[in-house]
Amino acid sequence: MKKIIILALAFITALQLKAQEGHQLWLRSKESLPVTVICTMHSPTLTIAEQELRNGWQGESGATVKLTIKKNKALKSDGFRLDKNMIEATTDLGILYGVYSLLRRQQTGEKMIGTISNPSYQIRILNHWDNLDGTIERGYAGHSIFWRKTNPFVVTLKDKALWKAYARANASIGINGAVLDNVNASPKILSENYLNRVKSIADVLRPYGVRVYLSVNFASPISLGGLKTADPLDSSVIMWWKNKVKEIYSLIPDFGGLLVKASSEGQPGPQQYGRTHADGANMLADALKPYKGVVMWRAFVYTANDDDRAKQAYNEFMPLDGKFRDNVIIQVKNGPIDFQPREPFSPLFGAMKKTSIMPELQITQEYLGHAVYLVFLSTMWEECLKSDTYQQGEGSTVARCTDGSIYPQKYTAIAGVSNIGLDSNWCGHPFAQANWYAFGRLAWNDTLSSSQIADEWLKMTFYKDASKKLRERNYKIDWTKNFLKPVKQIMLESRETAVNFMMPLGLHHIMSANGHYGPGPWWAPKGVRPDWTPPYYHQASSNGIGFDRTAKGSDAVSQYHQPLATEFNNLATCPEIFLLWFHHLPWNYKMKNGRTLWNALCYHYDKGVKQVHRFQQEWDNLKPFVDSAQFKLVQLKLSQQYDNAVLWKDACLLYFQQFSKMPIPKDITPPV
Numbered sequence: 001m002k003k004i005i006i007l008a009l010a011f012i013t014a015l016q017l018k019a020q021e022g023h024q025l026w027l028r029s030k031e032s033l034p035v036t037v038i039c040t041m042h043s044p045t046l047t048i049a050e051q052e053l054r055n056g057w058q059g060e061s062g063a064t065v066k067l068t069i070k071k072n073k074a075l076k077s078d079g080f081r082l083d084k085n086m087i088e089a090t091t092d093l094g095i096l097y098g099v100y101s102l103l104r105r106q107q108t109g110e111k112m113i114g115t116i117s118n119p120s121y122q123i124r125i126l127n128h129w130d131n132l133d134g135t136i137e138r139g140y141a142g143h144s145i146f147w148r149k150t151n152p153f154v155v156t157l158k159d160k161a162l163w164k165a166y167a168r169a170n171a172s173i174g175i176n177g178a179v180l181d182n183v184n185a186s187p188k189i190l191s192e193n194y195l196n197r198v199k200s201i202a203d204v205l206r207p208y209g210v211r212v213y214l215s216v217n218f219a220s221p222i223s224l225g226g227l228k229t230a231d232p233l234d235s236s237v238i239m240w241w242k243n244k245v246k247e248i249y250s251l252i253p254d255f256g257g258l259l260v261k262a263s264s265e266g267q268p269g270p271q272q273y274g275r276t277h278a279d280g281a282n283m284l285a286d287a288l289k290p291y292k293g294v295v296m297w298r299a300f301v302y303t304a305n306d307d308d309r310a311k312q313a314y315n316e317f318m319p320l321d322g323k324f325r326d327n328v329i330i331q332v333k334n335g336p337i338d339f340q341p342r343e344p345f346s347p348l349f350g351a352m353k354k355t356s357i358m359p360e361l362q363i364t365q366e367y368l369g370h371a372v373y374l375v376f377l378s379t380m381w382e383e384c385l386k387s388d389t390y391q392q393g394e395g396s397t398v399a400r401c402t403d404g405s406i407y408p409q410k411y412t413a414i415a416g417v418s419n420i421g422l423d424s425n426w427c428g429h430p431f432a433q434a435n436w437y438a439f440g441r442l443a444w445n446d447t448l449s450s451s452q453i454a455d456e457w458l459k460m461t462f463y464k465d466a467s468k469k470l471r472e473r474n475y476k477i478d479w480t481k482n483f484l485k486p487v488k489q490i491m492l493e494s495r496e497t498a499v500n501f502m503m504p505l506g507l508h509h510i511m512s513a514n515g516h517y518g519p520g521p522w523w524a525p526k527g528v529r530p531d532w533t534p535p536y537y538h539q540a541s542s543n544g545i546g547f548d549r550t551a552k553g554s555d556a557v558s559q560y561h562q563p564l565a566t567e568f569n570n571l572a573t574c575p576e577i578f579l580l581w582f583h584h585l586p587w588n589y590k591m592k593n594g595r596t597l598w599n600a601l602c603y604h605y606d607k608g609v610k611q612v613h614r615f616q617q618e619w620d621n622l623k624p625f626v627d628s629a630q631f632k633l634v635q636l637k638l639s640q641q642y643d644n645a646v647l648w649k650d651a652c653l654l655y656f657q658q659f660s661k662m663p664i665p666k667d668i669t670p671p672v
């Protein structure tokens with residue numbers, strides 16, 4: 001009997017592990033060549049490093065590779081140096097990163113010898129908006145990999161295998177932190193049962209250098225602790241958090257810290273007690289300090305008042321500059337409103353000079369077509385990171401203002417809202433994996449180009465997928481010319497394409513309510529907060545369209561450092577990509593190319609639709625290069641994207657036309 005049970009268990013385990021083999025992401029298994037690895041030190045992380053090297057070696061057959069841990073002033077934190085058959089780092093995690101980098105370079109043909117690579121940000125973290133019942137807020141790839149409704153506290157072998165594969169993928173791109181639960185946090189996350197599960201997750205993630213963090217509900221002392229208040233200056237509240245933090249660290253000694261969404265979209269926060277964000281954040285920071293934990297405090301705050309929503313975070317946080325403890329990091333979304341297809345950078349970047357600031361990017365495609373559209377977000381993030389804030393003179397880019405190059409922050413960090421779920425390809429769309437990849441790569445090196453990132457990802461993900469026939473021919477040449485080049489081009493164009501057919505020329509927040517998929521510029525039912533309705537943002541009427549944020553309007557422009565304030569304020573110098581973000585203009589306003597604003601809008605929408613159509617045609621040619629299931633899936637998703645692009649164009653043009661009362665240009669397919 002015992003034997004049968006053991007056999008059955010072994011069989012189930014084998015099946016479960018087999019299921020994970022589908023989850024290879026960009027870490028496709030290769031036939032490795034023999035290699036000898038020399039490493040005189042030992043740790044679980046180094047064991048993984050050695051194994052990875054042996055399993056993936058594509059270099060000279062029979063080579064000997066030395067892994068060396070030693071002090072080297074040129075290396076920052078977990079940075080590494082690659083040389084001919086040598087990886088050097090000051091930490092064992094640095095060695096692991098070096099191994100992944102070396103294996104990637106073997107696959108992509110990138111330079112190796114003499115490379116020194118240091119991380120741009122110390123904390124490179126994913127934010128999972130995962131609820132404890134297993135659902136995911138704005139998740140489009142199935143349920144949570146961490147939480148579930150039934151048997152929530154049982155940790156299975158399958159769970160562990162999945163968490164391990166997740167940790168490995170993160171480590172391969174340098175991600176070293178994960179917030180495991182939604183920022184709209186349930187107080188239950190801090191209860192004993194959940195903390196034990198967090199411990200199990202942390203134990204699996206640890207050897208890969210991924211630390212766990214938790215989102216917490218500011219009112220936890222009331223709802224979980226039974227206290228009467230959550231006032232951050234109340235001594236019983238302070239004590240409650242201290243004890244809770246102590247309990248967490250007794251389970252997870254390397255716990256990273258807490259993420260807080262407070263006094264935002266109905267979440268509790270210090271302001272209910274007449275306290276500031278600094279009072280709230282500092283109270284938690286003090287509790288975490290003895291353990292070297294951090295508080296990531298979100299700046300995503302806005303209330304329904306007459307003030308332009310784009311200005312509110314800045315107005316609320318700027319007066320607090322310098323008032324936060326050094327283990328508090330203010331987490332700021334890339335744009336001042338909310339992860340729209342295009343926003344200018346948030347004016348808080350570079351402006352808070354005495355406070356650590358971290359960018360929050362959204363990997364999950366809440367406003368960019370969910371897991372349906374092919375949108376490579378790297379170009380959007382690159383645009384933000386490379387934007388010049390001018391806060392300390394020319395060259396004060398968002399990246400340099402947040403990665404420690406300009407301001408001496410104690411902690412530097414960058415967060416990405418995850419797009420990961422139980423879906424068999426992790427992210428819902430094969431190309432959505434590229435966004436997870438890109439986030440990690442940019443967090444490691446914020447000067448990388450999207451073109452390089454796309455190149456790497458495509459080579460790692462697709463190079464092996466091709467028909468046998470093709471492989472027998474001059475595969476490398478065919479593949480580069482016929483697959484890599486066109487697909488890379490699609491990826492690099494894809495975000496601008498989405499902007500064109502959704503919200504061109506600085507339009508924003510005109511999507512359908514709640515679902516945030518498809519158009520909804522008309523949505524404004526009575527009784528709904530105006531700042532949740534699209535007409536608040538597009539301001540279309542017979543007079544024109546656009547949100548006036550100039551000095552004559554809401555004056556949001558003045559939150560930007562000169563020369564940007566003037567550049568945005570002035571119609572002649574405002575970049576056309578932000579035109580209707582900053583200006584309200586008549587329909588017949590003359591654009592730089594001589595078109596009327598109305599015609600320009602029509603052409604942008606039309607161009608976006610045509611671009612998606614071209615993506616479809618190009619993809620159709622690529623069948624021999626892609627695994628057939630993936631090929632069909634992408635084909636199907638592109639056709640859904642096309643339908644939705646047509647819907648966006650038709651809906652927006654018909655809706656806006658009632659105000660412009662101008663004809664659709666003749667060379668544009670008329671709305672049906």
Ligand code: GCW
Pocket residue numbers: 129137138183184261265300338339366
């Ligand atoms: O983008 C909005 C989303 C909410 C989200 C919120 C936030 C987690 O629509 O679903 O809540 O932002 O970032 O807090």
